Amino acid sequence: MTSVMKFRASTSSALTARIALFLLCMSAVFKVLPVLGGTEVKFGGSHHYPPFHYYAQDGQPSGFDVAVFQQVADAAGWATRYKLGDWSEIQNELKEGLVDIVPMFVSDGRKEKYFFSNPINVEYHLLFGPLGLSSHNDLTSLAGRRIAAEIGAFATAELQRLDQDIEIISAKSERDALLMVTHGEADYALLPSQIGRRILTGEELEGIAILSPPVLPATYAFAINPKRPELVAQVNSAIEQMQRSGQLYSLSNQWLLPNGAETSIGSSQFGKWFVLALAVLCGLMFAGFWYYRVQFGRIQGALLSRDSLVRDATRKIKNLYNTDTLTGLPNRKRFIRHVAVSLAQSVGQNGNVAVGIVTLHNLDTIQDILDDSAGDRLVREFSALVETRTDLHPAYLGQGLFGFLFTSISDRNDAFRKMQNLITTLSQDLSVRGILVHTQLSGGMAIYPVDAESASDLFQRAKLAVNNARKSGAQLLFFTSSMQPDPQKLQLISDLKMSIAAGELSWALQPQYSVSARKVIGAEMLIRWKHPEYGWVPPCDFIVWAEQNGFIQDITEAAVANASKLMSQFKSLNRDCRISVNLSANDLASDAMVDRIIASTREYWSSLTLEITETALMRDVQHVAKNVERLKQAGVHISLDDYGTGYSSLEYLQAFHFDEIKIDRMFVKDIARVERNRKLAQVSIDLGHQLGAIVVAEGVEDNESANMLIDMGCDVLQGYFIGKPVIVDDLEDYLPVVDAIRL
Numbered sequence: 001m002t003s004v005m006k007f008r009a010s011t012s013s014a015l016t017a018r019i020a021l022f023l024l025c026m027s028a029v030f031k032v033l034p035v036l037g038g039t040e041v042k043f044g045g046s047h048h049y050p051p052f053h054y055y056a057q058d059g060q061p062s063g064f065d066v067a068v069f070q071q072v073a074d075a076a077g078w079a080t081r082y083k084l085g086d087w088s089e090i091q092n093e094l095k096e097g098l099v100d101i102v103p104m105f106v107s108d109g110r111k112e113k114y115f116f117s118n119p120i121n122v123e124y125h126l127l128f129g130p131l132g133l134s135s136h137n138d139l140t141s142l143a144g145r146r147i148a149a150e151i152g153a154f155a156t157a158e159l160q161r162l163d164q165d166i167e168i169i170s171a172k173s174e175r176d177a178l179l180m181v182t183h184g185e186a187d188y189a190l191l192p193s194q195i196g197r198r199i200l201t202g203e204e205l206e207g208i209a210i211l212s213p214p215v216l217p218a219t220y221a222f223a224i225n226p227k228r229p230e231l232v233a234q235v236n237s238a239i240e241q242m243q244r245s246g247q248l249y250s251l252s253n254q255w256l257l258p259n260g261a262e263t264s265i266g267s268s269q270f271g272k273w274f275v276l277a278l279a280v281l282c283g284l285m286f287a288g289f290w291y292y293r294v295q296f297g298r299i300q301g302a303l304l305s306r307d308s309l310v311r312d313a314t315r316k317i318k319n320l321y322n323t324d325t326l327t328g329l330p331n332r333k334r335f336i337r338h339v340a341v342s343l344a345q346s347v348g349q350n351g352n353v354a355v356g357i358v359t360l361h362n363l364d365t366i367q368d369i370l371d372d373s374a375g376d377r378l379v380r381e382f383s384a385l386v387e388t389r390t391d392l393h394p395a396y397l398g399q400g401l402f403g404f405l406f407t408s409i410s411d412r413n414d415a416f417r418k419m420q421n422l423i424t425t426l427s428q429d430l431s432v433r434g435i436l437v438h439t440q441l442s443g444g445m446a447i448y449p450v451d452a453e454s455a456s457d458l459f460q461r462a463k464l465a466v467n468n469a470r471k472s473g474a475q476l477l478f479f480t481s482s483m484q485p486d487p488q489k490l491q492l493i494s495d496l497k498m499s500i501a502a503g504e505l506s507w508a509l510q511p512q513y514s515v516s517a518r519k520v521i522g523a524e525m526l527i528r529w530k531h532p533e534y535g536w537v538p539p540c541d542f543i544v545w546a547e548q549n550g551f552i553q554d555i556t557e558a559a560v561a562n563a564s565k566l567m568s569q570f571k572s573l574n575r576d577c578r579i580s581v582n583l584s585a586n587d588l589a590s591d592a593m594v595d596r597i598i599a600s601t602r603e604y605w606s607s608l609t610l611e612i613t614e615t616a617l618m619r620d621v622q623h624v625a626k627n628v629e630r631l632k633q634a635g636v637h638i639s640l641d642d643y644g645t646g647y648s649s650l651e652y653l654q655a656f657h658f659d660e661i662k663i664d665r666m667f668v669k670d671i672a673r674v675e676r677n678r679k680l681a682q683v684s685i686d687l688g689h690q691l692g693a694i695v696v697a698e699g700v701e702d703n704e705s706a707n708m709l710i711d712m713g714c715d716v717l718q719g720y721f722i723g724k725p726v727i728v729d730d731l732e733d734y735l736p737v738v739d740a741i742r743l
């Protein structure tokens with residue numbers, strides 16, 4: 001503005017006309033030069049870094065850096081190309097010489113990799129954090145804090161350089177860093193002030209405040225392709241020229257002052273071409289033109305900003321209603337609306353519409369092992385994969401469920417193929433806090449109009465299908481009418497409670513065969529419940545009900561009492577028989593339950609084995625470890641059940657000193673046919689032995705598998721081939737049967 005005023009005061013209209021014509025000619029020459037074989041220079045930058053550089057709504061690169069670069073390019077006569085993308089990638093491309101000029105903060109580390117122009121701006125950083133958290137005058141008082149900063153950013157490098165006990169949480173973008181603070185995954189985010197403030201105001205991130213004075217002042221300049229040193233002098237001379245003419249100052253006012261960019265986006269281009277058009281048409285009123293341009297710019301700016309305020313507010317309200325805040329994807333409501341529109345459009349068309357839902361079923365495990373915010377992180381990482389499938393209108397439905405809409409489906413097979421392809425492409429390893437997590441996915445699908453006739457029914461049925469797939473471990477299931485919620489389930493749960501209270505549960509014994517002793521040396525106790533009306537109910541169903549409805553400990557207590565009764569019977573018959581009891585995930589976290597187990601099995605501690613799964617250990621590890629240790633001190637054996645299905649983490653294996661490891665029946669089942677299972681079994685056996693544990697294979701169904709496991713060094717075999725679980729009324733009938741078992 002200042003430079004414009006000066007310019008107006010010192011020109012006459014004749015002179016103006018000549019300058020305008022000159023500018024026009026020069027501009028034409030510069031535009032032609034590159035075509036005639038002039039230099040091409042490629043500008044690179046992060047894909048969304050407003051107000052510095054970003055793609056504007058018209059798809060053109062825009063922002064302060066772009067405006068300065070354009071001026072430099074015009075002055076140097078370059079042809080220009082732009083690539084805005086992933087920040088780490090762009091930095092690599094600059095190092096490789098695939099892009100030539102990338103604006104960034106100057107640091108010693110970066111100076112070793114690239115050339116740098118003279119500074120074009122000075123910027124500082126701010127700490128953003130939740131309201132109420134302590135503020136910091138500098139970065140040296142942040143020890144013990146978790147600070148989010150963008151990967152490869154100046155702020156990240158400077159935090160590392162501080163060499164303090166700061167946990168740096170890598171974010172994919174500045175926005176991501178701020179979101180991590182809102183989700184409690186980081187205490188603070190360290191961001192360039194301009195960027196951080198804009199995200200904060202633009203997205204209305206509630207509860208976030210600026211918690212430091214300006215820190216980390218840094219110069220901002222063009223980093224230059226190390227393979228093109230000749231560009232440095234050209235850039236510097238253009239920058240000097242822009243500084244002398246006041247142009248750099250006015251560009252920084254235009255783009256970097258608060259609210260500068262919103263009103264100036266597009267208007268600078270418009271202004272430039274407006275000048276040229278006027279010069280060609282009349283070549284007269286140059287000074288007048290500037291006057292009108294300034295006035296016009298003001299009015300246009302005011303209108304634009306009022307309009308954009310209204311537009312922004314409407315957009316934000318709509319977004320709040322329709323977008324999931326964790327992932328930024330459409331939410332359930334918007335998804336169902338999409339489905340409804342699609343159903344309406346499909347009437348009279350040939351194709352069908354299908355709703356597919358994918359579930360991330362290791363989300364719970366991640367939350368158990370780490371915490372809820374790590375679970376959120378997993379969901380966000382996964383949603384980054386999902387959002388690339390815009391063709392399928394992806395949405396986040398909460399609780400690890402993602403919705404997809406398939407249109408133009410020819411039949412069930414077609415739907416199945418498409419959904420399976422989707423699941424395959426989404427099954428990728430994702431990194432959560434440095435841990436590589438393999439996503440375990442299940443999918444469910446329902447098709448219109450066969451399965452349901454309305455959008456919400458279609459959605460509900462796809463959800464039933466995915467829940468069934470998750471429970472049964474299937475990768476993909478279509479809705480079937482048998483999946484409809486059973487109104488009798490509530491009744492069944494209440495019946496189960498009554499059966500437990502009435503002592504109506506029973507237990508089957510499944511023999512365990514020792515390879516070295518060549519005889520049955522123990523048995524696993526497996527619960528059985530016969531409903532008076534519906535008959536036997538599978539334990540994997542009702543154990544979950546008891547867990548979900550808070551009465552699993554009643555079952556555990558009954559099981560422990562039954563084990564004590566059995567062991568006393570074995571003792572009275574003068575027989576040694578180990579009894580294995582299954583514990584549930586919550587049992588070991590309860591001190592009172594562990595006290596009761598220790599007290600009620602006192603006489604039989606050394607014959608008792610408690611089977612626990614890895615997930616049981618992962619809740620409150622230290623607490624569980626303390627209770628496991630108490631049981632071990634008493635002489636109770638601890639067995640790791642279902643080995644191979646969880647995380648099979650070496651850390652847990654070493655920390656807990658298991659007496660026994662049970663290879664899950666999933667790997668034992670096809671051992672004779674599937675080489676991978678064979679290898680897994682062998683590795684598990686060797687590992688178990690190295691840790692000093694006995695290795696049990698469960699689910700041994702045939703002679704061939706049994707021999708194979710014996711050859712591999714497995715210590716104990718359990719499965720239908722050895723003996724099916726049987727409810728034992730009288731031990732005197734059971735013992736001769738198991739005594740006869742010989743391999």
Ligand code: C2E
Pocket residue numbers: 510525526527538539540543555556559582583584641642665698699700701718719720721725
């Ligand atoms: P689990 O601990 O993995 O128990 C082994 C399951 O494999 C049993 O199923 C058993 O009948 C079955 N099985 C044994 N040999 C074979 C075989 O050769 N082939 C095949 N295909 N299956 C075999 P079951 O009895 O239905 O028990 C299912 C699950 O219920 C158990 O899995 C365990 O997690 C849970 N459970 C059973 N009893 C109790 C209990 O008293 N308390 C708790 N908390 N959970 C229990």
Ligand code: CA
Pocket residue numbers: 524582611641
């Ligand atoms: Ca078991």
Ligand code: CA
Pocket residue numbers: 641642662664665698
């Ligand atoms: Ca098992």
